[in-house]
Amino acid sequence: MKIIGLMSGTSVDGIDAVIVDIQNGVEDHDAVRVNVLQFATYPYPDGVRERILEISAPGAGSVEKICHLNAYLGELFAQAAIRIAREAGVELASIDAIGSHGQTIQHLPQPQDESGILVRSTLQIGEPSIIAERTGVTTVADFRPRDMAAGGQGAPLAPYGHYLLFRHPTRTRIVTNIGGISNLTYLPAGATPDQVIAFDTGPGNMLIDGLMREISGGTRVYDENGDDAAQGTCDADLLRSLMTHPYFTSKPPKSTGREEFGAAYLRQIHKEAGSCGINNADLLRTLTEYTAESIVYSFKTFLPNMRDMLETQTIDLLFCGGGVRNQTLMRAVQQRVQPLSIASVEQVGVSSDALEAIVFALFARETLAGRPANLPNVTGSAHPVILGKIIPGRSFRSLGGVSQT
Ligand SMILES: Nc1ncnc2c1ncn2[C@@H]1O[C@H](COP(=O)(O)OP(=O)(O)OP(=O)(O)O)[C@@H](O)[C@H]1O
Ligand SMILES: CC(=O)N[C@H]1[C@@H]2OC[C@@H](O2)[C@@H](O)[C@@H]1O[C@H](C)C(=O)O
Incomplete structure (x- = not known):
């Protein structure tokens, strides 16, 4: 049909x-x-x-x-x-x-x-x-x-669609969609529907896009390939402070949106960055690292045996959504899941x-x-x-x- x-x-x-x-x-x-x-x-x-x-x-x-x-x-x-x-x-x-x-x-x-x-x-x-x-x-x-x-x-x-399309008899897989908001679906090898774990991890491209619009006066709507963020340096203190957002430690089931990670939140971050003298390029890089950090934090905090599976490379990390085109973001994710190599859902035959x-x-x-x-x-x-x-x-x-x- x-x-x-x-x-x-x-x-x-x-x-x-x-x-x-x-x-x-x-x-x-x-x-x-x-x-x-x-x-x-x-x-x-x-x-x-x-x-x-x-x-x-x-x-x-x-x-x-x-x-x-x-x-x-x-x-x-x-x-x-x-x-x-x-x-x-x-x-x-x-x-x-x-x-x-x-x-x-x-x-x-x-x-x-x-x-x-x-x-x-x-x-x-x-x-x-x-x-x-x-x-x-x-x-x-x-x-x-x-x-x-x-x-x-x-x-x-x-996640139910991910279950239908991506589950594998012998490989455990995580499908992570990096859209405006990011969400993950964990599919253990041979998964049945009740074994699927999935939730929104927090911001995807939402903060990066919001900052790009501001910096460019609305002429640029995202950080193409992550090139601008690549020019900046991550501010470790601000990153640590951002990671204290209560959404990250709250247990699934959970979902989120613009209400929590949209314009009002970005204004708050701006204030904090301003008071620490962080420039726009460094803030963009920090928000990019923050997005990656919050995704990988979710892997390591809420998914069973994640640390072992990363070490032994017995898991496929598959990414989709527009965020896969932001190379600085994807590099930031990659660094945090070493020695495993991340992949796109395209590599298993589905259009991201x-x-x-x-x-x-x-x-x-x-x-x-x-x-x-x-x-x-x-x-x-x-x-x-x-x-x-x-x-x-x-x-x-x-x-x-x-x-x-
Ligand atoms: N070439 C690119 N370089 C960097 N980022 C890009 C590129 N192309 C798309 N993006 C990012 O991907 C975003 C769009 O992603 P996508 O279409 O997956 O989001 P969405 O489906 O609207 O969000 P959600 O999944 O949260 O509903 C853009 O807003 C931008 O941030
Ligand atoms: C309320 C809403 O529209 N949520 C979206 C959004 O975009 C990603 C993430 O946040 C996810 O929760 C959801 O979309 C996908 C399609 C979902 O429901 O799985």
């Missing part, structure tokens, strides 16, 4: 769109083989990123703006689906489903007490009704809230850039087949749940499936 996956992540750099062809029958989910027919990232039109960040910031988003952007992003996601199909030379009518993550504008996974009712919330926008209407294709979206309703963090969800969109294409299939795609031991939900909301397309048909437990 052919499915389109659509994703815009916490970097808010554009819409990742993929068309995958899944050869296996829908009942055969445990040995899924995904063939990527086409992948592209369609940048947001000018000014849209800023508008998304504005409505994501505390106190800044009016309900009108959110309501409008939900519909506008729905249009942009629909255009992305239509465009990727055209570029692949595939008729929309032959697409079985679209899985759309949408754009996270708020993620509040810590329960807030409302007179004894514990409320967790998360909001992804990019109206799926518009995607289904414009494409005629059954669209599955809004994957996170159901996991939250079952007591989970609603994130990270990709397309991976998150592929995962949401897979999730659409799981939902339409009536199968849960959350991992309760990862998100903390009370039980497995079928994720998402289904907007029927023109020739909607249920793929059958099992009832939820």
Whole structure:
């Protein structure tokens, strides 16, 4: 079956769109083989990123703006689906489903007490009704809230996709996605779903990107190849101080976002750096080392036998997401996991850039087949749940499936 996956992540750099062809029958989910027919990232039109960040910031988003952007992003996601199909030379009518993550504008996974009712919330926008209407294709979206309703963090969800795509009978693997936020999935050799450990490790490129925008007055949105950070020197005292952030020692299940590691946090870091007389180049290098340090700290703190496995090189460390292009960042990770050599997911045959969109294409299939795609031991939900909301397309048909437990 052919499915389109659509994703815009916490970097808010554009819409990742993929068309995958899944050869296996829908009942055969445990040995899924995904063939990527086409992948592209369609940048947001000018000014849209800023508008998304504005409505994501505390106190800044009016309900009108959110309501409008939900519909506008729905249009942009629909255009992305239509465009990727055209570029692949595939008729929309032959697409079985679209899985759309949408754009996270708020993620509040810590329960807030409302007179004894514990409320967790998360909001992804990019109206799926518009995607289904414009494409005629059954669209599955809004994957996170159901996991939250079952007591989970609603994130990270990709680990189930990582489990389907990367688990190995004899090799233990860690898949680390360095997007805006970084998240890892630990897959012990011969893993069963309940053995997967996964969580957000903290900042990915978010702080690096934020500082680059500031330094360049908005003309540069990331540190290309990590070249600027390579010119600076890490400030060991600031790095030590940053590593005292309570997120790192808090035990999984855990997930995070811009709320914790976004603009307000960067302002705080700036203040601290300023009072220590740290220049911009050194601050950029320090933030790059901080990102690497927090990722490797997570490996060593929360994953079993990590130190031994690094020593004996009996683990594959696979990286994906835009951060793999930042060579200074990847060198900083490499130095911290010696003697092991890190690799990209590309080395095991999966596109690093397309991976998150592929995962949401897979999730659409799981939902339409009536199968849960959350991992309760990862998100903390009370039980497995079928994720998402289904907007029927023109020739909607249920793929059958099992009832939820
Ligand atoms: N050539 C490059 N050099 C350095 N960094 C790069 C390069 N290309 C991309 N990046 C980084 O990767 C980021 C985008 O990564 P990605 O698309 O994986 O993030 P995302 O999917 O939006 O985030 P998340 O996974 O947190 O939802 C950019 O914002 C930038 O920081
Ligand atoms: C709330 C939200 O959108 N979280 C994203 C973000 O980007 C990376 C990390 O933080 C992860 O928790 C998640 O995305 C991936 C796709 C996930 O759910 O696994």
